[in-house]
Amino acid sequence: MKVLVVEDERRLGEFLKQGLVECRYTATLVRTCKEASDALAETPFDVIVLDLSLPDGDGLNLLRQWRESGFNEPVLILSARDSLEDRLKGLDLGADDYLPKPFSMEELLARIRSLARRQSTVKLTVLEHAGIRLDLVGRTVHVNGKPVDLTSREYALLEIFMQNHGRILPRTLITDKIWASSYDVDTNLLDVYMSRLRAKLETNGKALFKTVRGVGYQLI
Amino acid sequence: MKVLVVEDERRLGEFLKQGLVECRYTATLVRTCKEASDALAETPFDVIVLDLSLPDGDGLNLLRQWRESGFNEPVLILSARDSLEDRLKGLDLGADDYLPKPFSMEELLARIRSLARRQSTVKLTVLEHAGIRLDLVGRTVHVNGKPVDLTSREYALLEIFMQNHGRILPRTLITDKIWASSYDVDTNLLDVYMSRLRAKLETNGKALFKTVRGVGYQLI
DNA sequence: ACTCAATCTGAAGACAACCTGAAGCGATTC
DNA sequence: GAATCGCTTCAGGTTGTCTTCAGATTGAGT
Numbered sequence: 001m002k003v004l005v006v007e008d009e010r011r012l013g014e015f016l017k018q019g020l021v022e023c024r025y026t027a028t029l030v031r032t033c034k035e036a037s038d039a040l041a042e043t044p045f046d047v048i049v050l051d052l053s054l055p056d057g058d059g060l061n062l063l064r065q066w067r068e069s070g071f072n073e074p075v076l077i078l079s080a081r082d083s084l085e086d087r088l089k090g091l092d093l094g095a096d097d098y099l100p101k102p103f104s105m106e107e108l109l110a111r112i113r114s115l116a117r118r119q120s121t122v123k124l125t126v127l128e129h130a131g132i133r134l135d136l137v138g139r140t141v142h143v144n145g146k147p148v149d150l151t152s153r154e155y156a157l158l159e160i161f162m163q164n165h166g167r168i169l170p171r172t173l174i175t176d177k178i179w180a181s182s183y184d185v186d187t188n189l190l191d192v193y194m195s196r197l198r199a200k201l202e203t204n205g206k207a208l209f210k211t212v213r214g215v216g217y218q219l220i
Numbered sequence: 221m222k223v224l225v226v227e228d229e230r231r232l233g234e235f236l237k238q239g240l241v242e243c244r245y246t247a248t249l250v251r252t253c254k255e256a257s258d259a260l261a262e263t264p265f266d267v268i269v270l271d272l273s274l275p276d277g278d279g280l281n282l283l284r285q286w287r288e289s290g291f292n293e294p295v296l297i298l299s300a301r302d303s304l305e306d307r308l309k310g311l312d313l314g315a316d317d318y319l320p321k322p323f324s325m326e327e328l329l330a331r332i333r334s335l336a337r338r339q340s341t342v343k344l345t346v347l348e349h350a351g352i353r354l355d356l357v358g359r360t361v362h363v364n365g366k367p368v369d370l371t372s373r374e375y376a377l378l379e380i381f382m383q384n385h386g387r388i389l390p391r392t393l394i395t396d397k398i399w400a401s402s403y404d405v406d407t408n409l410l411d412v413y414m415s416r417l418r419a420k421l422e423t424n425g426k427a428l429f430k431t432v433r434g435v436g437y438q439l440i
Numbered sequence: 441a442c443t444c445a446a447t448c449t450g451a452a453g454a455c456a457a458c459c460t461g462a463a464g465c466g467a468t469t470c
Numbered sequence: 471g472a473a474t475c476g477c478t479t480c481a482g483g484t485t486g487t488c489t490t491c492a493g494a495t496t497g498a499g500t
Contacts, residue, residue, distance in 0.1 A: 072338075087330070088326060088327060091333065091334045092330055092334075094334075094337070095334065096338065097317065107304060110307070111311060113312060114311045114314075114316055117314070151447060151448085153447080153448075164358075166358060166360065167357065167358035167360065168358060170359075187449075187451095188449095188451085188487080189449065191487060191488065191489085192448090192449080192450090192489085193448095194487090198488095211457095212359075212369075212372075213371065213456095213457060213458065213485090213486060213487075214371070214457095214458080215359065371458060371459090373458085406461095407461065407462095408460095408461080409460065411475095411476060411477065412460080412478080413459095415476095415477060418477095419478095431475095431477090433467095433469080433474095433475065433476075434474095434475075
């Protein structure tokens with residue numbers, strides 16, 4: 001999780017950076033508008049903490065510039081100006097949050113967590129749905145608490161479904177992911193593997209995978 | 221842009237709703253946890269404004285429940301409790317913003333805009349109209365929250381109507397898109413499929429598709 | 441290097457879902 | 471009230487999918 005801190009006052013900047021690092025964020029500290037834009041152009045960040053008063057320009061202008069050129073990273077504004085108008089202006093220019101000084105480190109961290117959570121579509125290590133538990137790290141699968149042995153192909157297939165449950169996945173989309181590009185369209189490998197997955201997972205009789213004729217399959 | 225307001229105090233609730241409507245949002249006002257969950261299950265909202273003290277439970281528990289069951293709509297908490305701990309708790313339970321009472325309507329609107337803006341980048345994949353929800357990515361269809369199975373022809377037909385709802389679509393325009401150019405004009409395939417779509421979608425009795433004699437059909 | 445087991449692959453028949461055309465009935469227009 | 475257009479139902483035909491099985495391939499252990 002990478003955070004960019006744009007803050008010209010050295011002591012506050014270092015304090016923020018240290019607090020972030022302690023919470024296992026990767027924090028980058030810059031002091032000017034120019035440095036900030038350069039850093040942003042170079043690598044993507046998950047959250048940006050932006051102070052408004054900067055030596056070479058106004059933070060609000062910088063923000064407007066970013067939004068106009070398509071940067072959509074979540075921005076949290078940090079400011080000593082706490083009039084209502086300032087807050088409104090910041091939010092309408094594309095800020096995602098506005099924290100008036102003075103603030104507690106705890107609250108800043110909570111708000112960063114809130115912003116980051118939304119952004120990252122939550123990189124979970126365990127997928128769970130419809131009684132199926134799939135551990136991405138351990139590569140294990142449990143159905144209703146009981147372990148199930150899957151071969152690597154079967155596992156890859158299930159993972160695609162678990163990460164897209166509810167959606168109807170076209171056959172070509174699935175085969176592209178599992179058999180790379182060298183997939184012969186005339187073969188019925190996918191049918192065979194769907195049959196096996198069903199046999200191993202649908203133990204209690206009720207269907208987990210729905211067939212959509214002419215299109216593909218759906219994990220309900 | 222749809223906003224769900226969960227607020228039990230009637231005067232404040234109406235005030236919020238009116239303010240939102242004046243800014244051209246579609247606002248729904250509910251007063252209890254149960255009503256809120258029901259509304260959310262039925263249709264998706266772009267932003268949810270949640271008061272913490274509700275007659276039938278705590279807003280924070282409600283929020284936790286939602287997040288655990290996969291609702292990821294942006295939530296803005298509205299609360300008289302403005303201790304730091306409350307704010308932190310709310311944000312870490314999955315709230316996207318926290319606005320202490322008393323607040324100005326202007327600021328609430330600015331924060332809602334900020335939340336909605338972020339959300340709206342992904343929105344184009346779902347068409348919604350007349351109680352029908354059509355997910356273009358997942359290729360799924362829901363009517364009043366309930367999933368409906370459609371064959372590929374039926375789905376293609378519905379998609380045309382959803383992307384042109386309100387318009388009167390000539391029969392030839394529809395058949396050209398679905399049966400390509402090799403469509404025999406003497407057949408009544410379109411009639412057959414319209415009949416099937418109606419049977420599957422018009423469950424509650426009221427007509428969704430209007431026939432325009434001699435011309436075509438219209439999704440109201 | 442060899443053996444053995446597990447997994448992967450391709451083919452074929454059975455099966456079921458969907459598509460299609462026709463026919464009878466109902467509704468609307470003139 | 472006749473004619474046209476649209477609605478609904480049904481059965482045959484087509485096509486996609488399911489299942490099984492045997493041969494090929496891979497990988498681990500000796």
